[in-house]
Amino acid sequence: MASAPAAKANAAFVDEDYDLALALYKQAIDASPNDSSLYSQRAQTHIKLENYLEAAEDAGKAIELDPKTGRHHHRKGVALFNLEEYESAKSAFETGQALDGKNSTFKTWIRKCAAEMDDEAEEFHTGTHEPAKPTSTNGFSSSAVSPSTSQAASTSTAPSVLHGSPSGDEPSMPPPVDPNQPKYRHQWFQTQSVVEVAVLAKNMTKERVDIHIDQQHLRVVIKDAEGQQEYELDVELYGQVDPAASKHELLKSKTEIRLRKSDAIKWPTLEKSSQKADAYAKAPTAVPTPPVQQPKPAYPSSFNKKTVDWDKLESEIKKDEKDEKLEGDAALQKLFKDIYGGADEDTRRAMNKSFQESNGTVLSTNWKDIGKKKTECTPPTGMEAKKYGKE
Numbered sequence: 001m002a003s004a005p006a007a008k009a010n011a012a013f014v015d016e017d018y019d020l021a022l023a024l025y026k027q028a029i030d031a032s033p034n035d036s037s038l039y040s041q042r043a044q045t046h047i048k049l050e051n052y053l054e055a056a057e058d059a060g061k062a063i064e065l066d067p068k069t070g071r072h073h074h075r076k077g078v079a080l081f082n083l084e085e086y087e088s089a090k091s092a093f094e095t096g097q098a099l100d101g102k103n104s105t106f107k108t109w110i111r112k113c114a115a116e117m118d119d120e121a122e123e124f125h126t127g128t129h130e131p132a133k134p135t136s137t138n139g140f141s142s143s144a145v146s147p148s149t150s151q152a153a154s155t156s157t158a159p160s161v162l163h164g165s166p167s168g169d170e171p172s173m174p175p176p177v178d179p180n181q182p183k184y185r186h187q188w189f190q191t192q193s194v195v196e197v198a199v200l201a202k203n204m205t206k207e208r209v210d211i212h213i214d215q216q217h218l219r220v221v222i223k224d225a226e227g228q229q230e231y232e233l234d235v236e237l238y239g240q241v242d243p244a245a246s247k248h249e250l251l252k253s254k255t256e257i258r259l260r261k262s263d264a265i266k267w268p269t270l271e272k273s274s275q276k277a278d279a280y281a282k283a284p285t286a287v288p289t290p291p292v293q294q295p296k297p298a299y300p301s302s303f304n305k306k307t308v309d310w311d312k313l314e315s316e317i318k319k320d321e322k323d324e325k326l327e328g329d330a331a332l333q334k335l336f337k338d339i340y341g342g343a344d345e346d347t348r349r350a351m352n353k354s355f356q357e358s359n360g361t362v363l364s365t366n367w368k369d370i371g372k373k374k375t376e377c378t379p380p381t382g383m384e385a386k387k388y389g390k391e
Contacts, residue, residue, distance in 0.1 A: 003028055006038060013045055014337060021045045036066035043075045047082075053251055055079035070100030077109055084253045086116040183231050184222065188270050195241070195259040195267065199233060204250050211257060213243045216272070218257065238267040239277065336363070 009024030025042040032038060039062040046055035059076035066072060073096030080089035090113035097106035184201045201209075201222055210221040216239070222231040237259070245260035268275040340351060346367035354364040357375040364370050 003031055005031065006035075010041070013041065016048075018045050018048050022049070034065060036062040036069065036072065039065070040069070040072045040075055043072075043079065047075065047078055050082070052079045052082040056083065068099060070096040070103060070106075072096075073099065074103070074105065074109075077113075081109065081113060081116075083251055084116075086113045086120070089113050090117070182233075186220075186233055190261075190267055192264050192266075193261055195237075195261060195270070197233075197257045197259065197270070199231070199255040199257075200253070201231065201255055202253050204255050206250060209250060209255055211248050211255075213241065213246050213248075213257070213259065215243060215262075216240050218259065220255065220257070222255075235270060236272045238269055238272050239263060239265060339365070 005024045005027035009021045009028055012018075012021040012024055022042065022045055025038055025045065029035070029038045029042070039058045043055045043058035043062065046052070046058060056076055056079035059072055059079055062069070062072040063076060073092045077089045077092035077096065080086075080092060090110055093106050093109045093113065097103070097110065100106070184199055186197060186199045188195060188197045190196070197218065197220075199220055199222070204222065208223045208225075210219075210223075212219045216237045218233070218235045218237055220231075220233040221229055224230045240262040241259040242262055246258060248255065248257040250256075265277040267277060340348060343351070343365065347365045350364050350367040350370040354362045354370050354375045359377045361378045361380075362375050364375070
């Protein structure tokens with residue numbers, strides 16, 4: 001039977017009060033440091049809060065204590081995937097699938113990891129190139145544009161000259177590296193209320209990173225081990241943000257900055273420009289036009305040998321996560337919550353009266369029976385009820 005802090009933590013998780021759940025899981029773990037399920041459930045709570053590094057650590061501890069439970073490997077995989085550690089995430093999902101083959105979620109996540117790994121391989125083999133302009137799909141925008149990337153692309157296509165010989169008879173040398181090309185790439189996406197900027201610099205420490213956020217300005221400076229500046233992202237933002245509500249986090253795979261928008265508009269670019277922003281709520285048109293069926297966004301993968309329908313993958317994962325079965329007290333709390341949420345007034349009165357009068361030992365939905373009499377305390381078999389303060 002779960003301890004009191006664990007039961008309360010499970011209840012807080014079901015109620016989506018994740019910050020409270022974290023505090024209660026810590027108490028439960030302090031009392032039972034060898035209970036793998038507590039670490040696993042806290043990992044899931046961290047995932048809900050997007051604390052992916054902490055989630056990976058807790059899931060790893062759960063696996064260390066109980067390597068035979070597929071759920072622990074699943075949660076580790078989800079955390080690693082969001083840290084962009086796709087190969088390690090795929091390995092975790094494959095291990096979990098071997099332990100729990102009936103869970104279709106593993107197959108979906110493995111496919112998504114493979115697609116991401118294919119995209120990374122394609123980018124590696126194509127080398128430097130001018131990245132595509134930011135695209136928008138389902139309210140999200142993304143870009144991996146660095147200020148001098150296009151210059152680097154033009155340099156790489158210039159003819160090579162060796163020892164002053166333009167004939168090409170002698171072996172050609174690789175094109176020189178553009179000294180202005182930034183050491184790290186950055187990318188961004190947005191929701192209705194947040195713009196997230198990620199600088200793809202791994203294993204950074206707070207001593208090496210300086211981040212300054214103003215109302216319409218973002219500056220990120222990264223220093224090398226000797227304290228010398230090796231990267232700078234200095235952007236006058238397209239729209240205004242709330243510096244006090246914005247935050248940043250140093251993850252294993254990147255430096256992540258979350259900017260809270262002041263206005264709920266869709267930015268066409270990260271940097272300030274003359275392009276017109278779109279509102280998230282569409283205004284009615286004066287003359288209705290027949291809708292045009294647009295193809296679902298599908299992005300090239302594995303050197304254009306196949307395409308990946310990200311919308312389908314995302315919907316499959318969300319469905320699998322929604323259908324994930326809770327265990328123990330968390331499952332019981334969810335069951336009670338679902339029953340109470342869909343019940344009529346008499347059923348709710350019966351549940352409240354029976355539970356309170358019986359000191360939590362009886363839960364009835366029959367108001368005709370419960371409304372006529374007091375519900376007596378009915379302890380489990382082998383136990384007896386005692387009043388507080390009396391032997």
